Amino acid sequence: MGAIKVVLQKVKRANGTYPVRIRVTKNRKSKFFKTIFQALPEEFDEKAEQFTRKYANYLQSNRVLLKFKDKALKVYTELEYENEDFSLSDFERAFISSAKPAQIIDNFFYFWNDLIEDLNAAGRTGDARIHKHSFAALKKFNGSTQLRFEQIDIAFLQKYENQLRSQGGTNGGISVRMRSIRTVYNLAISRSEAKTKIGRMLNENYPFKKYKISRLKSNTIKKALQYEEMMKIVKMDIIKYPHLILSHNLFVFSFYTRGMNFTDQMLLEWGQISSNKISYTRSKTKGVFNITILPPVRNILDYYKENSLNTKYVFPILLKDNLTPMQIENRKHKTRKQYNKDLKEIAFHCEIDTNLTSYVARHTFANSLKQLGVATDVISEALGHETLAITQTYLKDLDSSVIDEASALLL
Incomplete structure (x- = not known):
């Protein structure tokens, strides 16, 4: 028989507590199942x-916790009796179905x-935040959970969808809401026995x-600067505006590192940087x-090496190590x-x-490479796109110009 144990899962929450979970282990693989507790x-x-x-x-809580474990043991034993080769997914479906009455299992929220x-x-706090916002939006529309x-x-x-549009929703925003709903629906299918009433x-x-989310294509036009406008920002006398130095450095750094996004800049560590590569x-x-x-990237790195906060991170965004998700x-x-907000001020000073x-x-x-003559397949590789078609779609809304040379010409 596998191991079933009540544990404090090592995932720290914002309030400093950890979730109390039932850990089920079979064939050296484990799955965690939530209880109502954290500690x-x-x-x-x-x-x-x-x-x-x-x-x-603690006495009453321990009694409830014991019931959770007893339920897991019962489900495990019954599955093992029927088929000793059952999977943890089989256990998950059986455990969830037995732990909650049907009317709750049928509740989408x-x-x-x-x-x-x-x-x-x-x-995965970013994904959780998106689902939390989508949860609140549908709850408001539905009137309850x-x-x-x-x-x-x-x-x-x-x-x-009509209600979201009446509130100014765009195709892109509505698509996010609908994809969240579809994800939850698919989760329910994966956790339900196909032969049960709910599963069927x-x-x-x-x-x-029938409801195709793919038709909700974003109609947002990608905004890009002309190469000359970007050079205005690069050459801006930022020393005059000390409160804008970090934002200016982040923007210029992103431009010269193939469009590194904000999250990756925030998480960039000194250990990921060698003498000439990131x-x-x-x-x-x-x-x-x-x-x-x-060279522009080297200057920025040198600046933050000299003004380091003694953390593992390059940029002073995460102010200390070992933060929780x-x-x-x-x-x-x-x-x-x-x-x-700072970028708006930078644009103002540069008359953009x-x-x-x-x-x-x-x-x-991407747009500057197009203007300076770089072939689409090279731009595709630089951006890290999986296919050339993605890059062609990505570039079609950006300003085009005469194509000439590669990214070294950005200097």
């Missing part, structure tokens, strides 16, 4: 698998809340067979980049907001009319 390390006895006296209402908690626990899966049909989705209903009434994995696509350090997400949100944001540096990098 500080000193409030939980790992060896005894129970709360200490420091935990509020129940699965959504589970997804958000799992994303946060996995450190009482929503059965069978209510989510094409008519429901179309009505929701989910598969038979799958609304996204090596990192892009957080969005997981593509690996090895970028030659051009939630702390990193909160810091990213706050700093990027200030960054985009384009609405500058952190994304414009990446678009400008």
Whole structure:
């Protein structure tokens, strides 16, 4: 028999506590299942698998915790009796079905809340934030969190789309909301037995067979600077505006590092920098980049080496090491907001009319290569796109000009 144990999962929450989970291990693979509890390390006895006296209402809570474990043991034993080769996914479906009554299992928001908690626990706080906003938007439209899966049909989705449009929603924004709903629906399917009433209903009434999210193509035009405008920013006498130095450096650094995005700049560590290369994995696509350090980038690196905060990070965005995923997400949100505000002021001083944001540096990098003569396949590789078609779509909204040479001409 596999091992079933109550543990304090080592995923620190924003309030300093850790989730108390049921860990099920089979064939050296483990899965964690949530309980209703979270605790500080000193409030939980790992060896005894129970709360200490420091935990509020510890006696009652330990009794409830024991029920969670007993339920897991019962489900595991029954599955093993039926088929000793069952998988952890089989256990997950059986455990969830047995842990909650059918009316709760059929509640769409129940699965959504589970997804958000799992994303946060996995450190995917950015995805969790997107789902949290989508959760709130649908709750407002629905009027409550009482929503059965069978209510989510094409008519429901179309009505929701119409409401979002009436509030000024764009194709891109509506697509995000709908993809969140589809993700939750798919999660429910993966966790439900196909032969059960709910499992059959989910598969038979799958609304996204007819409601096509792919038609909600973003109509936002990518904004990019002309090469000459970018040079105005690069050559700006930033010393006159000390409060803009970080934002100016981030924008210029991004331009000369193939459009490195804000998140990757925030997480960039000194250990990823050699004498003449920057090596990192892009957080969005997981593509690996090895970028030659051009003189403007070297100047910025030298500046932050001299003005280091003694952290592992290059840029003074994360002000100390070992932050929790939630702390990193909160810091990213706050700093990027200030960054985009600073870029407006930089554009003003450089007499540039384009609405500058952190994304414009990446678009400008691509657009400048087009203006300076770089072939699309070279631009595609520089941006880290998987196919040339993606790059062609990416570039079609950007200003085109005479194509001549490669990125060394950006200097």
